[in-house]
Amino acid sequence: xxxxxxxxxxxxxxxxxxxxxxxxxxxxxxxxxxxxxxxxxxxxxxxxxxxxxxxxxxxxxxxxxxxxxxxxxxxxxxxxxxxxxxxxxxxxxxxxxxxxxxxxxxxxxxxxxxxxxxxxxxxxxxxxxxxxxxxxxxxxxxxxxxxxxxxxxxxxxxxxxxxxxxxxxxxxxxxxxxxxxxxxxxxxxxxxxxxxxxxxxxxxxxxxxxxxxxxxxxxxxxxxxxxxxxxxxxxxxxxxxxxxxxxxxxxxxxxxxxxxxxxxxxxxxxxxxxxxxxxxxxxxxxxxxxxxxxxxxxxxxxxx
Amino acid sequence: xxxxxxxxxxxxxxxxxxxxxxxxxxxxxxxxxxxxxxxxxxxxxxxxxxxxxxxxxxxxxxxxxxxxxxxxxxxxxxxxxxxxxxxxxxxxxxxxxxxxxxxxxxxxxxxxxxxxxxxxxxxxxxxxxxxxxxxxxxxxxxxxxxxxxxxxxxxxxxxxxxxxxxxxxxxxxxxxxxxxxxxxxxxxxxxxxxxxxxxxxxxxxxxxxxxxxxxx
Numbered sequence: 001x002x003x004x005x006x007x008x009x010x011x012x013x014x015x016x017x018x019x020x021x022x023x024x025x026x027x028x029x030x031x032x033x034x035x036x037x038x039x040x041x042x043x044x045x046x047x048x049x050x051x052x053x054x055x056x057x058x059x060x061x062x063x064x065x066x067x068x069x070x071x072x073x074x075x076x077x078x079x080x081x082x083x084x085x086x087x088x089x090x091x092x093x094x095x096x097x098x099x100x101x102x103x104x105x106x107x108x109x110x111x112x113x114x115x116x117x118x119x120x121x122x123x124x125x126x127x128x129x130x131x132x133x134x135x136x137x138x139x140x141x142x143x144x145x146x147x148x149x150x151x152x153x154x155x156x157x158x159x160x161x162x163x164x165x166x167x168x169x170x171x172x173x174x175x176x177x178x179x180x181x182x183x184x185x186x187x188x189x190x191x192x193x194x195x196x197x198x199x200x201x202x203x204x205x206x207x208x209x210x211x212x213x214x215x216x217x218x219x220x221x222x223x224x225x226x227x228x229x230x231x232x233x234x235x236x237x238x239x240x241x242x243x244x245x246x247x248x249x250x251x252x253x254x255x256x257x258x259x260x261x262x263x264x265x266x267x268x269x270x271x272x273x274x275x276x277x278x279x280x281x282x283x284x285x286x287x288x289x290x291x292x293x294x295x296x297x298x299x300x301x302x303x304x
Numbered sequence: 305x306x307x308x309x310x311x312x313x314x315x316x317x318x319x320x321x322x323x324x325x326x327x328x329x330x331x332x333x334x335x336x337x338x339x340x341x342x343x344x345x346x347x348x349x350x351x352x353x354x355x356x357x358x359x360x361x362x363x364x365x366x367x368x369x370x371x372x373x374x375x376x377x378x379x380x381x382x383x384x385x386x387x388x389x390x391x392x393x394x395x396x397x398x399x400x401x402x403x404x405x406x407x408x409x410x411x412x413x414x415x416x417x418x419x420x421x422x423x424x425x426x427x428x429x430x431x432x433x434x435x436x437x438x439x440x441x442x443x444x445x446x447x448x449x450x451x452x453x454x455x456x457x458x459x460x461x462x463x464x465x466x467x468x469x470x471x472x473x474x475x476x477x478x479x480x481x482x483x484x485x486x487x488x489x490x491x492x493x494x495x496x497x498x499x500x501x502x503x504x505x506x507x508x509x510x511x512x513x514x515x516x517x518x519x520x
Contacts, residue, residue: 056406057429060341067337069444070436071452078425105451112449158420 013083013100013121016107019066021046024116033085033098033123052084065106065117074102076124087125099128141215143193144200152214152222153274159226160274163267171233171266173223174281175240178259178293180219191251195258198249203240222278230266230298237262237296245294259294261285266299315479315505320353322512327351327481330441338437342430344405345488348438351481358476361499368482368495369393375494377458378431382439384450385507388500390435396460398492399423402430405490420459428457434485438496446511477502 263285
């Protein structure tokens with residue numbers, strides 16, 4: 001009797017499924033957050049009431065509870081949620097559904113036979129929102145708002161691994177603002193910052209949403225282009241170059257024209273690591289600088 | 305029976321032999337149930353049992369996994385009357401191989417989320433199933449019921465980073481139950497160590513006795 005009251009009073013969703021995965025119990029918390037009363041789901045197959053549960057991982061977990069008496073854990077990080085409940089109580093939450101941390105385990109009868117499994121559901125939306133904000137902050141450059149060097153290392157590694165694994169085309173562009181020191185010296189560092197911001201936002205606006213733009217350091221930037229071969233990347237680089245060249249930067253009444261130099265490299269047989277890719281693009285960038293600036297150069301083995 | 309064996313910290317050779325036999329049965333059953341749960345056959349080697357001081361454990365594990373460049377570890381505590389730590393040590397590359405093995409039926413591929421989170425979670429899931437299968441079967445044969453803590457995972461670390469030796473209580477004895485496993489599909493292998501301390505040993509001796517009495 002007392003335990004039953006806890007079942008409904010606890011701030012945690014509790015669901016009990018039998019061996020056929022039919023819902024046996026559905027506590028008050030589940031009623032509130034799903035908008036479905038116990039009477040309407042008890043006795044029904046869980047996979048029918050919640051079709052998103054009909055996936056190999058969930059079924060594998062149920063089997064392992066019944067076969068081994070296992071406990072299984074569904075973290076918010078990988079799964080987001082088990083039960084799609086509207087996340088209503090969080091102002092401006094960017095999550096469509098309540099973020100949940102869930103676990104399941106066995107329920108035994110008096111002979112220790114596993115007859116049912118329990119699932120508990122914990123609302124972790126608030127934590128997930130904070131975490132997402134922190135992660136976002138750690139990935140961005142404070143001045144320009146584009147991605148920072150730190151995140152670039154992670155992202156480049158990840159994309160490099162993914163593209164080599166699937167043997168897909170992959171390119172990067174390194175670029176650098178020409179004579180940036182002169183801008184700082186002539187117009188002051190605030191103007192330098194202004195130029196960095198305008199270049200970042202101009203380029204950000206012109207890339208696809210699968211591309212990533214990073215501030216590599218100082219006035220140097222890097223753009224990674226998934227699923228793009230060298231020719232494609234050269235076209236993109238050329239577009240960057242003209243866009244920046246044509247840009248009129250108004251700072252305190254002065255119109256400041258700037259240009260950028262760009263180096264392009266793609267995944268080839270002599271790219272053995274993400275670091276190689278950067279080095280190749282850097283070599284091309286260096287040639288662009290030496291060749292008179294405001295130009296695009298590509299890395300190729302024989303042009304060293 | 306020698307004098308040492310009568311203290312609760314020690315197990316006789318005969319008891320070790322019984323435990324060995326129970327492990328053989330348990331792991332045999334686990335392997336077939338595992339095949340059903342994760343759709344691939346897992347080869348579990350005949351388990352090996354060794355009693356040692358807890359402080360010798362890090363060195364022992366290191367010796368076993370020295371062939372691996374890097375290791376990933378899933379650790380889970382289990383407690384029933386039989387309680388302890390399960391350490392599942394995977395060879396390097398296992399996490400990524402497991403992703404391919406388990407997620408092929410999913411929409412994952414080029415669009416997947418960050419690979420490190422996926423790898424972590426996959427190791428955690430497989431580790432959880434594998435540990436549960438082995439510990440659960442063993443407990444079942446000994447008529448015990450165990451519960452588990454959520455698994456902890458360390459992905460692709462050097463051995464020194466992964467296992468600290470400062471953690472262990474000098475006074476304690478460990479029964480190390482070791483098996484190596486290999487997934488039939490996918491290049492996945494490693495070791496499972498079940499470490500149980502002397503608190504469990506007294507119960508274990510009684511349970512072993514009860515087990516053998518069924519056949520006498």
